[in-house]
Amino acid sequence: MPEGHRSALEVCPPSGLEPLSWTRNGFRIRAKDRPFGAHFLLGGFLIQEEAAMMAVQAMGLQPGERVLDLCAAPGNKTVHMAEAVGIHGCVVGNDVSAARLQVLRGLVDRFRLPQVLLTVHDGTSFPDRSLESSDVPVRFDAVLVDVPCSCEGTSRKNPSVLRPGSRNRDASLPDTQEALLRRAIRLTRPGGRVLYATCTFAPEENEMVVNRVVSRPGREGSVSIEPFEIQGARLDPGIDHWNGQTLHPSLVGTRRIWPHRNDTGGFFLALLRKEGTVVRDDWPAHPDTKVADSGVLPWSAYAPDEAFHHAFRILPTDRRRNRLVGAATPELPFNVVSAGMSGLSQASRYSRPSSGLAPLLAHHAQAGTADLSQDDILPFLCRQTVDPLELVPPCDRTRYVLVRSGPLALGMGHVDSTGRIDSLFPVNQAGLSVSEWLDGLER
Numbered sequence: 001m002p003e004g005h006r007s008a009l010e011v012c013p014p015s016g017l018e019p020l021s022w023t024r025n026g027f028r029i030r031a032k033d034r035p036f037g038a039h040f041l042l043g044g045f046l047i048q049e050e051a052a053m054m055a056v057q058a059m060g061l062q063p064g065e066r067v068l069d070l071c072a073a074p075g076n077k078t079v080h081m082a083e084a085v086g087i088h089g090c091v092v093g094n095d096v097s098a099a100r101l102q103v104l105r106g107l108v109d110r111f112r113l114p115q116v117l118l119t120v121h122d123g124t125s126f127p128d129r130s131l132e133s134s135d136v137p138v139r140f141d142a143v144l145v146d147v148p149c150s151c152e153g154t155s156r157k158n159p160s161v162l163r164p165g166s167r168n169r170d171a172s173l174p175d176t177q178e179a180l181l182r183r184a185i186r187l188t189r190p191g192g193r194v195l196y197a198t199c200t201f202a203p204e205e206n207e208m209v210v211n212r213v214v215s216r217p218g219r220e221g222s223v224s225i226e227p228f229e230i231q232g233a234r235l236d237p238g239i240d241h242w243n244g245q246t247l248h249p250s251l252v253g254t255r256r257i258w259p260h261r262n263d264t265g266g267f268f269l270a271l272l273r274k275e276g277t278v279v280r281d282d283w284p285a286h287p288d289t290k291v292a293d294s295g296v297l298p299w300s301a302y303a304p305d306e307a308f309h310h311a312f313r314i315l316p317t318d319r320r321r322n323r324l325v326g327a328a329t330p331e332l333p334f335n336v337v338s339a340g341m342s343g344l345s346q347a348s349r350y351s352r353p354s355s356g357l358a359p360l361l362a363h364h365a366q367a368g369t370a371d372l373s374q375d376d377i378l379p380f381l382c383r384q385t386v387d388p389l390e391l392v393p394p395c396d397r398t399r400y401v402l403v404r405s406g407p408l409a410l411g412m413g414h415v416d417s418t419g420r421i422d423s424l425f426p427v428n429q430a431g432l433s434v435s436e437w438l439d440g441l442e443r
Helices: 003-010 035-042 051-057 074-087 099-110 173-186 207-215 248-252 307-310 357-362 374-381 434-439
Strands: 018-019 025-028 066-069 090-095 116-120 140-146 188-198 222-225 256-257 267-274 312-318 321-326 336-339 342-344 369-371 390-392 398-404 408-415 422-423
Touching: 003 035, 035 374, 035 434, 051 074, 051 140, 051 256, 051 267, 051 390, 066 074, 074 090, 074 099, 074 140, 090 099, 099 116, 099 207, 099 336, 099 342, 140 173, 140 267, 207 222, 207 374, 207 422, 222 248, 256 390, 307 312, 342 357, 342 398, 357 398, 374 398, 374 408, 374 422, 374 434, 398 422
Parallel strands: 066 090, 066 140, 090 116, 140 188, 369 398
Antiparallel strands: 018 025, 116 336, 188 267, 222 267, 256 267, 312 321, 321 342, 369 390, 398 408, 408 422
16 A cells, blocks of 8 residues: 555545554455445555565665666556655666556556656666666666566465476576576666565575575676565575575575465565665656646646646657656666656547546645545546535636545546536546446445
């Protein structure tokens, strides 16, 4: 659950949430009721295996950092990383498959993450290019390399992965994992961190891969293992002996998450620190971005505050659409297939905020807003017409308004001739038919 959404739980509170002991932003879902459904559709909840959530927490990301998710799809960890670095940071979510990134593109809009750039590259050869010259490589503050693996840690929900003939078992996996890890290290600045993660138990894919990298550093640079703990979670040390082989003694500083210890899936995490003098090069701002023009529609209708103009930029893509990106968004020499989140919808005669942008803009708007009662949240999500508790007219010629209920931003609405609000919430959201899905949840 995003940090900024916590106060919204007081509006339309779900009933089936059990807080996790090791994070203030995670819950175990005991029942999916309609209020839960509302928060899910509005970017309040991301459904994910609990053990997988620990990976990003172990990285210790800080606001403003530039980070890379080398094997990002389907993108849950990318979302966590973006929340951690904030709007003044930058997250590059990469995958070898453009098709697999489509889910992540939807998450970027639903969770309103303009600081995310999506790239398509083979992670083992992710570009190590310069921003201005071939002598200056691109380096990240931290890199997550959540490698493809045999998935034994998912055996509680999918026992078939433990069978000898499972399609997840591939003798070449450790070589691929090592190549990905070495590339991640190469892409990390001196003093930066790399988190190597798998959801398997096999030492061949875990400690033994890390052992080769630690013991035999190459051109990518040397790393050391940093032990870590997550308060409230039971983490076990990695092993330093396997199958008659003695591994590097620092391998006990890696962490195993056993299913029976936390009532979760299984995971392996190794936090590595790249050695060398700490250097953090400046990345140039993207030259094509611009500040939203408050003097023209649709921005003039909503009078966004100074915080909006300080944090966000518009990136034109063509005459009919544009993107909203963070002010710190750089120009990168990678195959960037998507920058930021959807901006203005310009398909009709008048441009207006997209369904992804509207909730974000609602938090910064000083005009053109409609506030609803808690009882009208679910009807609004089901595209019904509702009566506002308060309506602040737009400052310029438009009948489109940004709809809220307390701290919960809902989306776009249209004011009819009687002052009622016609909902423009998407018919389909997060791959779901909204009305049918909400009707099927507990009341």
